[in-house]
Amino acid sequence: MGTQHSGRPRVVIIGGGFAGLTCARGLARAPVEVTLIDRRNHHVFQPLLYQVATAMLSPADISAPIRRVVRHQRNTSVVLGEVHEIDPERRVVVSDAGEIAYDILVLGAGARPVYFGHDEWAKCAPGLKTVEDALEIRREFLLAFERAETARDEDERRRELTFVIVGAGPTGVELAGAMIEIAREVVPRDFRNIDTRSARVVLIEAGDRVLPGFPARNSEHADRDLRRMGVELRLASPVTEIDERGVAIEDERIEAGNVIWAAGVEPSPLTRDLGTPLDDRGRVEVEPDLSVPGHPEIFAVGDLARVVDSATGEEVPGMAPGAMQMGRHIARLIVREARSSAGSRRPFEYRDKGTLATIGRGRAVATVWGRAFSGWPAWLVWALVHVFYLIGFRNRFMVMLEWAWAYVTYKRGARLITGEDSADEGVGWEWGRSPRQ
Numbered sequence: 001m002g003t004q005h006s007g008r009p010r011v012v013i014i015g016g017g018f019a020g021l022t023c024a025r026g027l028a029r030a031p032v033e034v035t036l037i038d039r040r041n042h043h044v045f046q047p048l049l050y051q052v053a054t055a056m057l058s059p060a061d062i063s064a065p066i067r068r069v070v071r072h073q074r075n076t077s078v079v080l081g082e083v084h085e086i087d088p089e090r091r092v093v094v095s096d097a098g099e100i101a102y103d104i105l106v107l108g109a110g111a112r113p114v115y116f117g118h119d120e121w122a123k124c125a126p127g128l129k130t131v132e133d134a135l136e137i138r139r140e141f142l143l144a145f146e147r148a149e150t151a152r153d154e155d156e157r158r159r160e161l162t163f164v165i166v167g168a169g170p171t172g173v174e175l176a177g178a179m180i181e182i183a184r185e186v187v188p189r190d191f192r193n194i195d196t197r198s199a200r201v202v203l204i205e206a207g208d209r210v211l212p213g214f215p216a217r218n219s220e221h222a223d224r225d226l227r228r229m230g231v232e233l234r235l236a237s238p239v240t241e242i243d244e245r246g247v248a249i250e251d252e253r254i255e256a257g258n259v260i261w262a263a264g265v266e267p268s269p270l271t272r273d274l275g276t277p278l279d280d281r282g283r284v285e286v287e288p289d290l291s292v293p294g295h296p297e298i299f300a301v302g303d304l305a306r307v308v309d310s311a312t313g314e315e316v317p318g319m320a321p322g323a324m325q326m327g328r329h330i331a332r333l334i335v336r337e338a339r340s341s342a343g344s345r346r347p348f349e350y351r352d353k354g355t356l357a358t359i360g361r362g363r364a365v366a367t368v369w370g371r372a373f374s375g376w377p378a379w380l381v382w383a384l385v386h387v388f389y390l391i392g393f394r395n396r397f398m399v400m401l402e403w404a405w406a407y408v409t410y411k412r413g414a415r416l417i418t419g420e421d422s423a424d425e426g427v428g429w430e431w432g433r434s435p436r437q
C-alpha cells in the first residue's frame with residue numbers, strides 16, 4: 001500500500017483500542033501524518049462487553065466507528081485491516097491492506113484470551129473480548145433457557161440451567177452477578193415448563209479469593225454479595241478439564257450447558273516481531289518512555305506492554321485507564337519531538353484512579369484514592385465513570401436510558417437470539433427459531 005509522504009513524520013498506530021485511539025486523538029493537531037490500522041472498524045468499550053453478553057446493552061451502545069471518532073482530524077487516515085507482521089529493519093508493517101511504511105510506530109494491539117496450554121477448551125468455553133464474542137455468549141445464554149424449556153428429562157434440564165464461569169476477576173464477577181439476576185429476577189415469568197430461579201451460576205477461581213487484583217476488603221464484599229445473590233463460588237479450584245458437557249475441578253464434575261472463560265489474556269503475537277525481550281507473559285518490557293529497547297522509534301502501549309510506573313516503581317495494571325494514559329503520553333512525546341527534536345524524553349508516570357467492579361443491581365465494589373467501599377455508593381461511582389468514558393454522546397445517552405429502564409422495570413432491552421454468523425443486531429433476528437436439540 002502506497003503511503004502519501006508529505007515530508008512530515010509518518011506515525012503508524014496499530015490498534016484502535018484504548019491506547020491506540022487515545023494516541024491518535026492526541027495527535028490531532030500534530031505536524032505528522034497518522035495512519036491508524038485496526039482489524040475492526042470500531043472501537044469497543046470492553047468494560048461494558050459483559051452487558052452485551054447478558055442482554056442489557058446492544059453492541060452499538062458500547063462501540064464507536066473508528067473513522068467517525070477521528071473524522072475531524074485532517075492528518076489521520078484509517079485503514080481497516082489485520083496486521084500480520086512488523087519488520088523493524090525495513091520500518092514497515094505488513095497487513096492485509098498491504099505494506100505500510102512508518103517513521104514512528106505505536107503498537108497497541110492489546111491482548112486476547114489465553115487457555116494456558118489448553119487451546120482445545122476455546123470451542124467449549126468462549127472468552128469475552130470482542131462484540132462477536134459477547135453476541136455469541138448472549139445467544140448461548142438465552143438459548144440455554146429455551147433448550148431447558150423443551151428438555152425431555154430432568155438431568156438435561158438441570159445441565160442446561162447450569163452456567164459456569166471460569167475466572168473470578170472483574171469480568172467473571174460481573175458476568176456471574178448479571179446472569180443470576182436475569183435467571184432470578186428477569187425471565188422467570190417468560191417460561192412455562194421451567195423455574196428459571198433454580199438456575200445455577202457457578203464461578204470458579206484458581207486463586208483463593210474473588211477479584212484477586214483488588215484490595216482484600218473489596219474481595220470480601222464481592223464474595224458476600226455474590227453468595228447472597230445465589231452464585232456458587234469455587235475458590236482455590238483450578239479447572240482441570242472442559243468439554244461440551246461441562247467442567248471438572250480435579251475430582252468434582254459440574255455438568256453445564258454453558259461455560260464461559262474469563263481466566264486470562266495474553267498479548268498480541270505481534271510483540272514477537274520486535275526482537276526485544278518479553279516478560280514471562282509475553283509482554284514487551286518497555287523503556288521508561290514506553291519505547292521498545294533498541295528502537296526509539298517504536299512504542300508499545302496498553303495490554304501488550306509491561307510498564308513500570310517511574311514514580312512508584314510499581315507495575316501499571318492492564319486496564320483501560322493505564323492504556324489511555326500511555327496513549328496520551330506517547331502522543332505528547334511525538335508532538336514535542338515533531339516540533340523540536342531537542343531534549344530528553346520524559347518517563348511515563350501512571351495516575352492510579354482506583355479500581356471498580358459491579359456485581360449487580362446497586363451492588364459494586366470500589367477503591368478510590370486508597371479507600372475501599374461498596375454497595376450503592378460504589379455502584380453510582382461505577383456507573384458515572386463508565387458513562388463518562390464511553391465515546392460519543394449517543395452512546396452515553398442510550399446507556400443511561402437502558403440502565404434507568406432496567407432499574408425501574410427489571411427488563412433487559414437486548415434479549416434477542418441472533419444468528420450464529422451475524423455480529424449485526426439488525427441481521428438474523430430470529431423470532432421462534434427452534435433451539436438446538
Ligand SMILES: Cc1cc2nc3c(=O)[nH]c(=O)nc-3n(C[C@H](O)[C@H](O)[C@H](O)COP(=O)(O)OP(=O)(O)OC[C@H]3O[C@@H](n4cnc5c(N)ncnc54)[C@H](O)[C@@H]3O)c2cc1C
Nearest residue numbers: 015017018019038039046047083110302303318319320323
Ligand atoms: C471483558 C473485559 C472487561 C474489562 N473490564 C475492564 C474494566 O472494567 N475496567 C478497566 O479499566 N479495564 C477493563 N478491561 C481491560 C481493558 O479493556 C484493557 O486493559 C484495554 O482494552 C487495553 O487497551 P489496549 O489499547 O491495549 O487494547 P484494546 O483496547 O484491546 O485494543 C486493541 C485493538 O487492536 C486491534 N488489533 C489487535 N490485533 C490486531 C492486528 N493484528 N491487526 C489490526 N488490529 C489489531 C483490536 O481489534 C483492538 O481494536 C476489560 C477487558 C475485557 C476484555
